[in-house]
Amino acid sequence: MLAFMLFTASVGLLVLLIIRRFFPSSSSSSSSLSNSLAPAPAPAGNNRSALAARSGSGLEPDARPIQRLLILYGTQTGTAERFARELDDIVRKKFATSPMKLDVETVDMEQYESRAKAGELANEPFVVVACATYGDGDPTDTAMGTHNYLVKDLPDSLESGHEHEALKGVTFAVFGLGNTQYEHFNAAAKALDKGLDALGAKRLCGMGLGDDDNDIEEDFRKWHESTLMPALVDAGFAGGVDQSKPSSEAAEATLAVPRSLDIAKEDKEANLSTIVASAASFYGTASHRVDATKVVARRELYTYGAGDANARSCVHVELDASALSTANSGSSTPLYETGDHVGVFAVNDDKVVNAYLKRFQLSANSVVRLLRPADAPNALEGPHCTAPVTIQTYLSRFCDLLSFPKKGVLMTLAACCKVDAERVMLLRLSSPEGKGDYKAEIVNKQRSLLQVVTELAPSANVSPGVLLGMLPKLQPRFYSISSASSRHPKHVHITCAVVSHDTPGGRWHDGVASTFLANVNVGDRVLAFIRTSTFRLPSSAATPLLCVGPGTGVAPFRAFVQARVDADERKREELDSPRAASGAAKSMAKMSLYFGCRRLSAEHMYEGELRDAAAGGILRLEVVSSRDGATAPHRYVQDLLARPEDAAAARKALLKDGGHLYVCGDAKHMAADVHRTLVGVLSSGDDGLRDAAEAETWLASASKSGRYQRDVW
Template sequence: MSSFIQIPEDAPFSAEQRVWLGQFLSNLLAGAATSAAAAPAGPAVPVTIIWGSQTGNSEGLAKKLVKTLKKGNFEPEVFDMGAYDRARLPQEKHLLVITSTYGDGEPPDNAAELYNWILSDAAPRLEGVQFSVLALGDTNYPDFCKCGIDFDTRLEQLGASRIFQRVDSDVDYDGPFKQWSEGIFSVLAPAGAPSSNGAAAVEQVETGFSKKNPFPSAIVTNYNLNGEGEKQTHHIALSLDGSGLEYEVGDALGVFPENPASVVDEILAALPFNTKTSVPLPDGGEADLREALIRNYDIGNLNKSLIQKWQAKSGSPFLRSLVQADDKKSWDDFCWGRDLIDLVVDHPADFTDAEDFVGVLKKLQPRLYSIASSPKAHPGEVHLCVGIVRYNTYGRKRGGICSTFLSDRAEGLKPGVFVHVNKAFRLPENGDTPVIMVGPGTGIAPFRAFLEERKISGAKGGNWLFFGNPYSATDYLYGEELAAFQKEGYLQRLDLAWSRDQKEKVYVQNLMIQQGAELWKWFQDGAAFYVCGDASRMAKDVDAALHTIAEEHGGLSKDDAAAFVNQLKKDKRYLRDVY
């Protein structure tokens, strides 16, 4: 197998350019351009791809890579980590790992069992296995790409060797995926196929509306579901007429927001250079700095990477001490409740011009919202249930960029939208299967869609919903609709947890424990279990309640209860849409 020439990281090229140049020089020196066409194909090269995905991104990239491999002399296999037979791991020749990280550095649900096993003492030695890891993450979270990093580190510890170095991807994963896949092909292609069948084929032309080409959608309906009080949860209906976009219940809608113009103007007034100028945009082209900050750059999130770049341009002793200490708690404490405006005003930096300034900023990313409608019930529309985030910190009124955009700034506009397919959160194919849904707060969104879909499709299986919020009088989202579903016989059981209506707080997990015996009967009847909402607390508490029910009402030991829950996940009977 030919070696891949590594271009030094300090060479004056981008990461993608270094990979391309390394591949070009490797092929040139090896005479690959002529020998590949003349040489016999030989036996197909085995490649195994395993993916861990919470919302479908890693799965999509894995399947995209398989299509490319099949165009060459490769024998690819692709596995959901939850379905992968770990006994075959020591026999793998070429193992490619694509995984995301979510929550507080946690593996995706389908990857958790394999992740915990491979990090344990039970994992076997893996000499002879060649591997590479693509790690997906979000630099707004402190444990960026932790799951992929842990896989990469552990595989090496177990004796496996890298085909190509790990690539860590931020939210925009297309560029890193291209870099990673081309790097792999530069090594494997000489054995598997001409390189032209490999790296060049990774790029596929997209047609229609998508994340790269969002559909400008008119807002049809926009109102607050809550009663009187400070809490706001908006029901938002957007038009899909003429878009060609299709979705299924369980999918999410991506929405491209705009930053508040008032905050952008305050930033511009505090910058020490000429702001009446154009700047390059993250995806190419250029725009006026003000428009770019409103529509294209993230001004609402602070993270470690941004602060490190900012500190290099700033004389702030505080930022310097923060960067030098590199303490996780200190990072978290400083970033929480602060935005870019706080750096601009409180820790001025010496940027030479507008282009230098936007060079440290991230691209403004779309937000994903669980779809709250069935396309069969609302043809040509898509519905969202959006909690409007507002808070005061450090003497400023602040809010969620996308939620306040939809509630306060989107009137008369057509936000760019796209459908994010989530095959990991689908209704059972058999409509006779009972369904248990746990969705407090805005977690109700996909379950409104589920109930609409089950009603229209004539599903005969029972439906059980656990919903919760602080106060019944003001926070009963879609209460009238749920009552109608009950009256019509489509919602057999409805358990409501109002955490502030009485002295002792009551949450959905408390009601699950109370109804444990009946829940266990539903599981014995083959019920599928769904959870949507907060990942950090609610989803963990619900998971713990599920283990308790298996122990108390199933008579299982702690280990057997854990095995039961894991089997539910493997059988796609325990699915989560958590954030």
């Protein structure tokens, strides 16, 4: 009872704090388009404005010594950026009364790359990095340049014995954003932490490892409250409150971010290219050319009969991407290379968009321009598109409508609730104490924002500005291009498994991009870009290939097969004689492909062309299905690889003949299972390596040299 009373009292305090934060001076409600929840005041000056105040304003210069902190972030979907900006805000508030002048700067690692390369980092006294891990334990695309420079290029460029001096005046802390479901949990952050240490920088405190499979916001809150802040205080940052007692105000500062956008009415919607241009920079695609491609083919790859209860769908889509290459022209650079990815900007399903329009009483055809609030220019997230668009377009193209809301969004919703019980419930879900409930009710049930409002907060009166400010941006989805650039220089092929399932929260979930691709028609326009990958064929066709690609993991291997068939044909043409032709065929090493699916009768995609390549001597195709027999044990690609004959062939190809090893597809289970099997395969037999440890070392070294490559997601 006492605990409940204490909880209720603390929630009451939190409610007051939130109301104070969102309605600082009056209690005016916010039903008009442009007057939504009042935004929080702008952070107390950023680096640039502080400098300006010192230099040209005529004010007395601030003579206090400067306490500088650089915060870097590497993000793909925005969480690391949000954490970095929250940290910026917290540090400014916590040390606001410092006798030193605070100079906090928060920068995207992509933007920092040239400064890092110019040697600026060495002059930074304190650096905090928040960086996410993607791919096969890699940094995000945007962080890659700075990350590689610090972890590899800079140490490589230094004279031996002097590596430890490069950053010796720097004190740093790293917070990693990852997910324990992946084999290389937080690998990018760990590599950066190690790399900075190796360059002589001093650790301010232990690294934080956020787990997005659980409660990453809570991981971050705990880390900065109980590890980072005390370390900053110990290091000389002064003027803060006692960190040993984290206050609910500190928690509130972390979670409740201003999320209201200003909305200006416009007459006419911008054309698509203006919309794309205005939006592209918000997707971290600055280095990619985003443009409209044209659908030239779409077909279903699975052959389930109508009414089959097990039926699933996987589509093959061909995009004429000439627009991307024309835009890139001026040089003879090919549009893409075999093994690259294509990024697709999907459009939300109309049913979902209409449900949002209805619940939040939005007028679909109103043309609006969304703006950061004038009095909060540094507000956390700006609009995802600044061109004039209809509300329908904004919701359809730019907003992630189906992912579950983060805790900050629940805090904002709480402030919109008219019914106390709903507000209390949302506040509990977003509080550190409610961590378990948040996981059970929001994460595990995969409740969308609409579901949360409908099921948990029907009284919430959410204005358009708040709604549009709360919705995260819709991320582009990547697909491993399943065509070879030699055969289809202007077209990219996509092999996409359609995501469609019931969620534990009782919602039928159709994956945004896969559903979009499943429904495109020939002639439709799809916004896309090419993303360069490192998944590459060896330069010599005489190198044997061992490829493992179950499900849609077969995509890049279909492209590899096309490339090898084309290379073989080119060679035959060059030699132009039957005898020489057979010699050419001999010099082409075999490609072994392990493909797996649930039911071979329905899911053996691209069977015809793969069998043709096998008949032509280019390919050895091994297939397995996991659910064909009603009672048979499930069998997977790794079971094929472990068969004695296959294991012996793999050892010969890899250990004796200098072959390359490729794995593509599911990162969470398959890639790790295949890796384990390979360790066993390579360390068995008379011709194998001594033991598992030696096999692991061999694979690590093959991975470094590019002989073992994984394209996993």
